[in-house]
Amino acid sequence: MPRPTLRTLSVLTVLAFCVYLPLVFFYAPIEAEEGFVQKIFYLHVPLAIVTLCGFVLGGLFAIAHLRTRDSVWDLRSYVAIHMSLIFGVGVLITGSIWAHASWGHWWVWSEPTLVSFLIVMLLYATYQPLRFAIEDPERQARYASVFAIVAGAFVPMNFLAVRLSSSYLHPRVLGSTSNLPAPMGYTFLVSLLAMALLFATLCMYELAAKRTRILLKSRSRILGYQ
């Protein structure tokens, strides 16, 4: 088990969060329009970006799996997608809270990022049912990889489509990330780094746990237990 790597990552993540949270609450200025509520931006948006990258990574690992036929890549693809699903739930909940705080509604269709997210989550929610519906392990991994590739390509396409479809009459509820003043920009970058590190650490953790279980199963089978 790559314990040193997991430990290093965990330490880095904790350090990043120790920098990130004070920056958000003590360094970043209060935004003029939205007020204190805008602070959710430093939580929701990095979470969303990391989640989407996680889904695309799942697709890339799936490509590696189909090319090399090494089940390690399938494991990594699965963990990346699984972790992104969990983070994605967080994105939707924090996005909903932000929408209610800013706009008074728990859900807004005029925020294209949130809407695209919902569609992407609906798609990836079928990933595990798909896997469980196939019994043969090799075929399960292969089909899951095909799905991960198609879904990974879908993520940017979907964002484009929803972005095009959102009406330009309504201002974006949750604001965009462009034209940030410098302190906000730095805080945003740090928050993005912290979220990415957290994602990587939890994925490593999950991979280690899975490998241990697989090893345990094979060892117990060799020893005659079932």
Place this chain on the structure above:
Amino acid sequence: MSPSHQIVDEGEPHVILPGAAHVPTGTASASSALVPVKTSRTIAAILRKELLVELRTLESVPGMSLFAVSTFVVFHFALNRTTVSGDLAAGVLWVTLLFAAMLGVNRLFVADAEQGGFDGLLLAPVDRTALLIAKALTLGAYLVMLELVAVPAFALLLSPPLGTGLGGLVAVLALADIGLAAIGTLIAALAVQTRARDLLGPLLALPLLVPVVIGAARASSPLLAATAAGASAHAAWPATRWLLLLGLYDLVFGLIAYAVFDFLLED
């Protein structure tokens, strides 16, 4: 029908696919070596078989069309309207077409899975992607036939103001059909070999097809818009951006389907 496969080394290799008559394929070669069959001939052969089977069994297209017409009736009662126009008309039309397409998707590979068609294809000296292309063309053909029934039914039952927008609507239908066919075929092949295939197919396909719905519905909406004067003084051609979106979607997912389909067929 049990899968049967023979390669007869008598000049012209014969490949028998389940459910079809003898389909002579490939080049006439005097040598006894197996000559790989040209992809275009494979596609033509499979396509012909599919359409013949559909013609004889009438499994998919009548069901899809009937479903579409019934759905329009349901919409009449659900919306409590005698006419629809604009966004509402586009929405009703595209939701109905989408769900009717799902019916076709569910049935697309069932015969191959249950009767050994996949095995037959794997054993034949043909490019496996030919199956994807042939099945996608088949699904596209089913969709066209569906629309030939559904769109007039829609015009009849829910009286959207169509008029000059018909040409534009046809263009939107064509582009959307390509996307539906590409993704529908891929997802059908993916779902057919799983346990809950009838459920998993639409569940997988619906989110993937959201960009198609966005493009198609937004493109159709001005074509079906009513005007105050009652005359069809609305747009005659859909906005370019939606056509570009649909075209981009078709291109990207057509290529991806082409690239990954092989991996679904191995065994």
Place this chain on the structure above:
Amino acid sequence: MIFSSTLPNSNDGYVAAAYIVFFAIVLIYVAIMAVRLGRVERRVRELGAPTRDRDADIPSHPETAAAENEDSPTHTQERETV
């Protein structure tokens, strides 16, 4: 959501709610992993085998390599809850 009725009128509560939800998700995940780790360790103790194996990633025996390769990520007997 229940938060809306118990929060003060200012919007600060929403910010807190969002961050709390995020940390709750992370903590719940870690807790579930900890429970699973406990289960694995118990099984390892039952087997009498050591838990730490430096070369766990690299299968050194042909039979373990074969056994590992036939396992898929979700094809475990203990169904995952998350």
